[in-house]
Amino acid sequence: MQYWRRIVATLVLAVAVLTSASASERKIVWKLAMTWGGTLHPFTTSVESMAKMVETMSDGNFIIRIDSANRHKSPFGVLDMVKAGQYEMAHSASYYWKGKDVNLLPFTSMPFGMTAPEQYAWFYYGGGMELMQKAYAPHNMYSFPGGNTGAQMGGWFRKEIKTLEDLKGLKMRIPGFAGEVLAELGTVVTNIAPGELYTALERGTIDALEWVGPGMDIKLGFHKVAPYYYTGWHEPATELQYLVNQKAYEALPEKYKEMLRVAMRVAAYDMYALNYHESSEAWAQIATEFPHIKIETFSPEIMNAMKAANQKLLKEMSDANPLFKEAMESQAQYLKKVRVWTKMSDFDYLKDNL
Amino acid sequence: MQYWRRIVATLVLAVAVLTSASASERKIVWKLAMTWGGTLHPFTTSVESMAKMVETMSDGNFIIRIDSANRHKSPFGVLDMVKAGQYEMAHSASYYWKGKDVNLLPFTSMPFGMTAPEQYAWFYYGGGMELMQKAYAPHNMYSFPGGNTGAQMGGWFRKEIKTLEDLKGLKMRIPGFAGEVLAELGTVVTNIAPGELYTALERGTIDALEWVGPGMDIKLGFHKVAPYYYTGWHEPATELQYLVNQKAYEALPEKYKEMLRVAMRVAAYDMYALNYHESSEAWAQIATEFPHIKIETFSPEIMNAMKAANQKLLKEMSDANPLFKEAMESQAQYLKKVRVWTKMSDFDYLKDNL
Numbered sequence: 272m273q274y275w276r277r278i279v280a281t282l283v284l285a286v287a288v289l290t291s292a293s294a295s296e297r298k299i300v301w302k303l304a305m306t307w308g309g310t311l312h313p314f315t316t317s318v319e320s321m322a323k324m325v326e327t328m329s330d331g332n333f334i335i336r337i338d339s340a341n342r343h344k345s346p347f348g349v350l351d352m353v354k355a356g357q358y359e360m361a362h363s364a365s366y367y368w369k370g371k372d373v374n375l376l377p378f379t380s381m382p383f384g385m386t387a388p389e390q391y392a393w394f395y396y397g398g399g400m401e402l403m404q405k406a407y408a409p410h411n412m413y414s415f416p417g418g419n420t421g422a423q424m425g426g427w428f429r430k431e432i433k434t435l436e437d438l439k440g441l442k443m444r445i446p447g448f449a450g451e452v453l454a455e456l457g458t459v460v461t462n463i464a465p466g467e468l469y470t471a472l473e474r475g476t477i478d479a480l481e482w483v484g485p486g487m488d489i490k491l492g493f494h495k496v497a498p499y500y501y502t503g504w505h506e507p508a509t510e511l512q513y514l515v516n517q518k519a520y521e522a523l524p525e526k527y528k529e530m531l532r533v534a535m536r537v538a539a540y541d542m543y544a545l546n547y548h549e550s551s552e553a554w555a556q557i558a559t560e561f562p563h564i565k566i567e568t569f570s571p572e573i574m575n576a577m578k579a580a581n582q583k584l585l586k587e588m589s590d591a592n593p594l595f596k597e598a599m600e601s602q603a604q605y606l607k608k609v610r611v612w613t614k615m616s617d618f619d620y621l622k623d624n625l
Numbered sequence: 626m627q628y629w630r631r632i633v634a635t636l637v638l639a640v641a642v643l644t645s646a647s648a649s650e651r652k653i654v655w656k657l658a659m660t661w662g663g664t665l666h667p668f669t670t671s672v673e674s675m676a677k678m679v680e681t682m683s684d685g686n687f688i689i690r691i692d693s694a695n696r697h698k699s700p701f702g703v704l705d706m707v708k709a710g711q712y713e714m715a716h717s718a719s720y721y722w723k724g725k726d727v728n729l730l731p732f733t734s735m736p737f738g739m740t741a742p743e744q745y746a747w748f749y750y751g752g753g754m755e756l757m758q759k760a761y762a763p764h765n766m767y768s769f770p771g772g773n774t775g776a777q778m779g780g781w782f783r784k785e786i787k788t789l790e791d792l793k794g795l796k797m798r799i800p801g802f803a804g805e806v807l808a809e810l811g812t813v814v815t816n817i818a819p820g821e822l823y824t825a826l827e828r829g830t831i832d833a834l835e836w837v838g839p840g841m842d843i844k845l846g847f848h849k850v851a852p853y854y855y856t857g858w859h860e861p862a863t864e865l866q867y868l869v870n871q872k873a874y875e876a877l878p879e880k881y882k883e884m885l886r887v888a889m890r891v892a893a894y895d896m897y898a899l900n901y902h903e904s905s906e907a908w909a910q911i912a913t914e915f916p917h918i919k920i921e922t923f924s925p926e927i928m929n930a931m932k933a934a935n936q937k938l939l940k941e942m943s944d945a946n947p948l949f950k951e952a953m954e955s956q957a958q959y960l961k962k963v964r965v966w967t968k969m970s971d972f973d974y975l976k977d978n979l
Binding site: 328329330381390391394395459484485503507524530534540544547548549551554568571608609610612617622623624 | 678680681683701737741742743745746747748749750751768775776778803811837838848856857858861878879880883884887888891895897898899901902903906907909912920922925928942956962963964965966967968970971972973974975976977978979
């Protein structure tokens with residue numbers, strides 16, 4: 272009897288120890304709300320690849336369920352939903368929150384701002400991440416880069432834009448801060464749902480529109496109805512954002528925190544490479560099938576007017592918001608140095624190899 | 626007695642099940658050999674960050690021990706050591722193996738080739754990774770991108786290079802394939818150990834040398850003794866490589882395979898961003914402290930001669946090696962499309978914003 276008792280005691284102890292180790296592997300299930308509908312490739316597929324990496328690395332123990340806007344019905348409510356803890360995380364773009372909190376505007380892309388390699392250098396090594404956390408802290412969340420579209424094109428125009436006069440009264444769909452800049456120049460900025468854009472452009476309800484770049488634009492068919500494709504100025508590197516509820520993140524075991532951080536980071540970089548690839552392929556296809564389409568760049572007169580309007584608006588916003596001002600100054604100072612390097616490295620190489 | 630026996634049987638079963646689950650968590654320890662000495666930042670620190678990510682994500686159960694060349698004493702032996710399974714993995718640059726297997730040359734950087742964003746798009750979405758695995762398969766290994774320096778500078782010169790005549794007889798340290806291109810133009814290409822480079826340049830033993838870019842060059846002090854810094858042509862985006870023994874990789878549990886893949890990928894992208902940042906900072910410092918240093922670009926006459934020599938050498942190698950030819954054709958075809966996109970996106974934006 273003594274013998275059996277000792278064995279039982281030992282086994283009970285062993286089971287207790289192993290069960291507690293196993294309990295730390297208990298499945299964690301998070302919910303992520305996207306601003307996007309379910310099929311907005313490559314935004315949605317990038318989020319899916321992030322969740323898949325976390326699932327595989329955690330051996331199926333950390334699952335992130337993705338709700339598209341088709342399901343949660345609130346594309347621009349995701350900030351509030353993560354803040355309230357209704358979703359543990361979201362995928363969106365920081366510049367959508369300008370109306371709620373202007374301090375969140377600077378982390379997606381700014382007119383006449385940094386290119387993607389410059390911006391990644393700023394985020395990760397030039398103080399950008401720290402400023403982004405400072406701006407998101409009042410919303411009880413962390414924010415992480417969520418994928419880059421690369422330089423966005425200036426938009427599809429039915430008619431050539433030669434002078435500032437041509438912009439006056441022009442009806443254009445261009446959302447956000449870039450729209451405010453053009454409004455300063457007399458453009459009539461309109462807001463039209465994505466599903467109605469093609470018809471609006473075809474029928475002349477609008478004269479021009481801005482979407483993303485060839486890779487994403489080609490699916491909407493704008494090249495069939497507007498023969499002028501202008502190069503960009505307003506979003507030289509549009510970085511999307513992951514938003515993560517602070518309390519939910521801090522409650523994760525260290526290994527899951529790291530899996531999430533690393534998976535978001537690689538999915539973001541990958542989206543930049545994928546957008547680069549798809550824009551290159553899509554433009555080659557458009558140029559072959561629609562050889563009459565012209566790539567144009569706005570004239571120096573127009574560019575200078577845009578820059579002046581941009582500076583005027585930024586100054587107004589900076590004067591009223593110290594944290595916004597701090598982010599703008601950080602970007603301006605960084606850009607001053609990094610653009611010199613961009614010129615002597617990639618730019619000088621490219622100008623002899625176009 | 627019956628009662629005790631049933632309890633014991635149940636407990637024995639429970640322990641067996643839990644012990645087997647726990648056994649799959651047995652610690653895995655790998656060894657990684659670097660081509661670099663122990664302090665070649667940011668190459669070595671990038672490898673360290675990769676290993677740290679794997680360690681944290683695996684909760685300390687997958688450890689990668691790093692040996693620098695100071696320890697294993699064989700910087701250019703790492704390919705053979707991984708092939709033989711002496712090390713599970715290595716960190717090096719694929720173009721170092723040109724002499725052993727020319728098919729491995731195309732995966733680091735080629736003269737007049739792709740920029741970093743173009744090359745990442747090619748690797749991950751344009752067929753580059755598949756070609757790289759095909760080239761490494763005969764060596765029983767997989768290869769993964771291992772970090773990018775960005776565009777490398779053309780080098781530090783004691784005298785200005787105005788004509789092709791100035792290159793003839795010029796003594797320059799420029800290793801690898803770029804050195805062969807310059808040798809075609811009459812440059813006397815020499816090989817000097819890194820530790821002796823500064824003195825050789827200072828004393829005029831050599832007239833010029835190529836290293837990396839401002840971020841890594843500044844530590845070696847070349848700017849103190851050579852006032853002409855030429856822009857690059859020979860390595861527009863130098864991607865290092867991880868080499869992984871195929872058998873060792875395939876023996877890993879799926880979750881560890883994924884942690885390794887993801888950690889290598891993010892460390893590689895991060896190194897590109899970090900090099901961008903450090904080159905920008907270092908050049909700002911050099912330009913401030915040594916304002917006499919001139920950034921120069923080789924003349925069209927010199928560039929065209931380099932391009933012709935490059936094409937001649939590539940053709941000879943392509944004719945003799947079908948797999949090398951396949952990789953060169955893939956890069957050339959990709960470049961043709963992607964450079965058009967680079968021009969209309971980043972280049973056209975930059976030319977109005979320098």
